[in-house]
Amino acid sequence: MSKKDLDWSSIGFNYHVADYRYVSNYKDGKWDDGEITTDAKIVLSEDAGVLHYAQEVFEGLKAYETEDGHIVCFRPDLNATRMMDSARRLEMPEFPAERFIKAVEEVVKANEDWVPPFGSGATLYIRPLMFATGNVIGVKPADEYQFRIFVTPVGPYFKGGAKPIVVKISDFDRAAPHGTGNIKAGLNYAMSLHAIVTAHEEGFAENVYLDAQSRTYIEETGGANILFVDENGNLVVPKSFTDSILPSITRRSIVQVAKDYLGLEVDERPVRLDEVHNFKEMGLCGTAAVISPVGKINDHGKEICFESGMDEMGPVIKKLYDTLTGIQMGEIEAPEGWVHVIK
Numbered sequence: 236m237s238k239k240d241l242d243w244s245s246i247g248f249n250y251h252v253a254d255y256r257y258v259s260n261y262k263d264g265k266w267d268d269g270e271i272t273t274d275a276k277i278v279l280s281e282d283a284g285v286l287h288y289a290q291e292v293f294e295g296l297k298a299y300e301t302e303d304g305h306i307v308c309f310r311p312d313l314n315a316t317r318m319m320d321s322a323r324r325l326e327m328p329e330f331p332a333e334r335f336i337k338a339v340e341e342v343v344k345a346n347e348d349w350v351p352p353f354g355s356g357a358t359l360y361i362r363p364l365m366f367a368t369g370n371v372i373g374v375k376p377a378d379e380y381q382f383r384i385f386v387t388p389v390g391p392y393f394k395g396g397a398k399p400i401v402v403k404i405s406d407f408d409r410a411a412p413h414g415t416g417n418i419k420a421g422l423n424y425a426m427s428l429h430a431i432v433t434a435h436e437e438g439f440a441e442n443v444y445l446d447a448q449s450r451t452y453i454e455e456t457g458g459a460n461i462l463f464v465d466e467n468g469n470l471v472v473p474k475s476f477t478d479s480i481l482p483s484i485t486r487r488s489i490v491q492v493a494k495d496y497l498g499l500e501v502d503e504r505p506v507r508l509d510e511v512h513n514f515k516e517m518g519l520c521g522t523a524a525v526i527s528p529v530g531k532i533n534d535h536g537k538e539i540c541f542e543s544g545m546d547e548m549g550p551v552i553k554k555l556y557d558t559l560t561g562i563q564m565g566e567i568e569a570p571e572g573w574v575h576v577i578k
């Protein structure tokens with residue numbers, strides 16, 4: 236085996252066609268055995284459910300090489316169960332968690348040469364997805380599905396990596412109250428594409444969405460949950476009372492890191508837009524973003540500037556970032572079950 240010849244430190248967050256993917260199909264009420272294949276193309280009938288009624292759910296996690304040469308991934312059991320939750324909400328069959336984890340292991344091992352080397356700043360992004368292949372014409376769930384996992388090496392999600400970004404308060408909504416905002420379904424991201432293109436054209440890195448019901452409370456961004464640090468250096472995490480925030484695995488891990496490793500208090504509660512100016516630091520968290528510091532929020536031309544500024548991460552966000560990435564890379568002892576050794 237030898238690593239692919241890529242310039243790992245400058246690959247960006249893009250798709251590279253790796254050698255192998257995992258595919259399992261659901262038919263007659265059951266999943267087949269699944270297999271590793273080289274075929275990156277999917278052939279669908281024109282009446283496949285995914286093309287009409289958007290029956291598609293997905294996940295995102297990362298594998299990386301540790302200093303001692305192992306390949307590991309982070310809490311894949313939580314991706315497995317979140318995908319089961321997403322599938323149930325869209326009337327799709329669940330792909331069992333233990334099979335999900337085994338499939339992740341198989342596809343990463345098969346693509347070992349695509350795992351970026353330790354210290355390169357890049358990681359192997361793992362994208363499990365499931366979609367309706369069965370035919371529908373009336374509005375109803377399909378009865379055939381495909382579960383697939385592909386991988387691609389990626390660099391940082393935001394250009395500039397750990398440099399603070401500027402985000403805007405969006406006039407669009409990402410998710411309806413009690414809708415599908417709390418599952419990882421492609422339909423939520425379709426909703427957000429016009430908003431993100433608009434934000435980028437205006438020079439902002441991301442959109443902060445407010446709750447769609449009252450437009451008063453902070454929910455999350457298009458691709459990450461939000462963290463704030465209050466004047467006492469403690470963590471404040473927005474909570475939705477309309478259940479429309481995606482339960483980020485990174486955020487749930489950070490909450491535990493903040494309490495158990497850094498001795499911080501953590502307040503998970505609805506956060507009003509009009510109180511955000513009181514906070515000292517802000518960050519976006521997710522598998523892709525890890526923790527990305529936010530320097531400013533633009534609220535319809537009015538700037539909310541955080542004390543941490545536009546040059547570097549604030550001190551608390553930095554500590555959280557260092558501890559979380561230290562745990563992920565095996566430099567700091569992880570809580571039981573967090574680091575899943577693949578090889």
Ligand SMILES: Cc1ncc(COP(=O)(O)O)c(C=O)c1O
Nearest residue numbers: 458459460481483484485521522
């Ligand atoms: C809308 C949204 N919120 C939050 C997250 C973060 O979730 P996780 O930490 O599980 O990657 C993501 C995905 O990364 C996302 O797409």
